[in-house]
Amino acid sequence: MKQVLLILFLLLVVGTDRVMAVDASICNPGSDILYYPNGDLKSCNLKDITRLSGVTCNQLSNAEFYELGMLKSCVTKNFFNYEGLICNEYSAISFYESGKLEGCVLATRAEVDGKMCVEQQPITLFETGKLKSCSAPR
Numbered sequence: 001m002k003q004v005l006l007i008l009f010l011l012l013v014v015g016t017d018r019v020m021a022v023d024a025s026i027c028n029p030g031s032d033i034l035y036y037p038n039g040d041l042k043s044c045n046l047k048d049i050t051r052l053s054g055v056t057c058n059q060l061s062n063a064e065f066y067e068l069g070m071l072k073s074c075v076t077k078n079f080f081n082y083e084g085l086i087c088n089e090y091s092a093i094s095f096y097e098s099g100k101l102e103g104c105v106l107a108t109r110a111e112v113d114g115k116m117c118v119e120q121q122p123i124t125l126f127e128t129g130k131l132k133s134c135s136a137p138r
Contacts, residue, residue: 022065026044026046026047026052026063027041028044028060029047031045032045036067040068040069041065041069042065043062044062044063045061045063046059046060046074047060052065052074053070053095053099055080055093056076056078056080057074057075057076058074058075058077062075066097068097070095071095072094072097073094075092076088076090076091076092077089079107080093082104083129084110085101085106085110085112086107086110087101087105087106087107088105088107088119088120091104091105096127101125101129103122103124103132104122104123105121105122105123106119106120106121106122109137110123112131112134113131115134116136117131117134117135118136118137121135122134122135
């Protein structure tokens with residue numbers, strides 16, 4: 001039993017050392033595929049509906065990545081819930097390198113930092129999570 005736990009612990013420690021870059025096999029063949037100088041995938045059009053960093057990204061849409069493989073942006077296939085904000089399906093979504101939401105199109109009205117933000121309009125946040133901009137109701 002101790003050996004199994006030791007092996008699992010070692011696999012966990014070794015596996016969390018570096019985030020693996022995204023493999024270009026997710027890209028639509030024949031589409032433009034961009035790489036970072038180190039060979040990691042920078043952006044491409046997705047060949048299938050693909051789950052990336054917790055987001056279901058739509059097929060044939062462009063996906064961008066940070067150098068360590070975290071999702072930078074894509075077009076969502078489904079609604080995406082982020083700390084009480086509901087980002088719309090089939091719309092652009094973007095993240096900071098830390099994984100925190102940078103912006104999306106709201107699916108529903110939301111109150112953020114005391115300001116009401118309307119549905120079907122973009123919202124952008126600072127990396128701290130504080131409101132950067134959104135459209136107010138008329």
